[in-house]
Amino acid sequence: xxxxxxxxxxxxxxxxxxxxxxCTYDTSESDYYLxxxxxxxxxxxxxxxxxxxxxQQNATENRFSVNFQKAAKSxxxxxxxxxxxxxxxxxxxxxxxxxxxxxxVFGKGTRLSVIA
Amino acid sequence: xxxxxxSPRHEVTEMGQExxxxxxxxxxHNSLFWYRQxxxxxxELLIYFxxxxxxxxxxxPEDRFSAKMPxxxxxxxxxxxxxxxxxxxxxxxxxxxxxxxxQYFGPGTRLTVL
Numbered sequence: 001x002x003x004x005x006x007x008x009x010x011x012x013x014x015x016x017x018x019x020x021x022x023c024t025y026d027t028s029e030s031d032y033y034l035x036x037x038x039x040x041x042x043x044x045x046x047x048x049x050x051x052x053x054x055x056q057q058n059a060t061e062n063r064f065s066v067n068f069q070k071a072a073k074s075x076x077x078x079x080x081x082x083x084x085x086x087x088x089x090x091x092x093x094x095x096x097x098x099x100x101x102x103x104x105v106f107g108k109g110t111r112l113s114v115i116a
Numbered sequence: 117x118x119x120x121x122x123s124p125r126h127e128v129t130e131m132g133q134e135x136x137x138x139x140x141x142x143x144x145h146n147s148l149f150w151y152r153q154x155x156x157x158x159x160e161l162l163i164y165f166x167x168x169x170x171x172x173x174x175x176x177p178e179d180r181f182s183a184k185m186p187x188x189x190x191x192x193x194x195x196x197x198x199x200x201x202x203x204x205x206x207x208x209x210x211x212x213x214x215x216x217x218x219q220y221f222g223p224g225t226r227l228t229v230l
Contacts, residue, residue, distance in 0.1 A: 102215075
C-alpha cells in the first residue's frame with residue numbers, strides 16, 4: 001500500500017520569506033499523481049498544486065512550486081513571498097492513475113504559521 | 117458552479133442516535149469520495165463510488181456505517197448507532213472520473229457524538 005509521510009508537523013515563516021514543506025511517499029508504481037492541498041481554519045480543502053509523475057518539469061502555480069524528485073520519492077512544496085493568508089494546514093497526497101478514478105492517500109499534514 | 121455541497125455543516129447528537137450526512141457532487145462529476153478527518157488518524161478514505169457504484173468500501177469502520185448513491189447528484193453516509201469515537205469531520209469530494217484528475221472537496225460536516 002502507498003504511504004505518504006510529512007515529517008514536519010509544524011513550520012513557521014516570516015511574511016514575505018520563503019518556506020519549503022517536505023513530503024516523501026512510498027510506492028512501487030512508476031506512474032502516479034501527487035498533490036498539495038491547503039486547509040485553512042475554515043477547514044475547506046483547497047488544491048494548491050499537482051504533479052504528474054511522468055513529467056520531469058516541476059509544477060508551478062504563482063508563488064507555489066514543487067521540487068519533485070522521483071528517484072528519491074520526494075515532493076516538497078515551496079511557498080515564495082509568504083503571505084498571512086498562507087497560514088493553514090498543508091497536506092501532501094498521492095494518487096494512482098488506474099483506469100477510472102481512485103482515492104487520495106494523504107500525509108498527516110504540516111501546520112504552517114506566517115509571522116507578520 | 118456551486119461546488120460540492122454537504123449538509124449539515126455541523127451535527128451534534130447523542131450516542132446511539134442515527135446520523136445521516138448528505139452530499140451533492142459537482143454536476144457532471146462521475147466519482148464521489150467520502151473521507152473522514154480526525155486528529156489521531158488524519159484524512160482517511162471511507163468509501164468511493166464511480167458512476168454511482170460503490171468501488172471500495174474497505175475504509176468503512178464497521179457495519180454501523182453505510183453509504184449510498186442513488187443517483188449521480190446525491191449521496192448519503194449513515195451512521196447507526198453513532199458512538200463518541202465517530203466524532204470527526206466528514207468530507208465529500210467529487211471528480212470527473214478520469215485518471216488522476218483533481219478531486220474537489222465539500223466544506224465538510226463536523227460531527228460530534230456525545
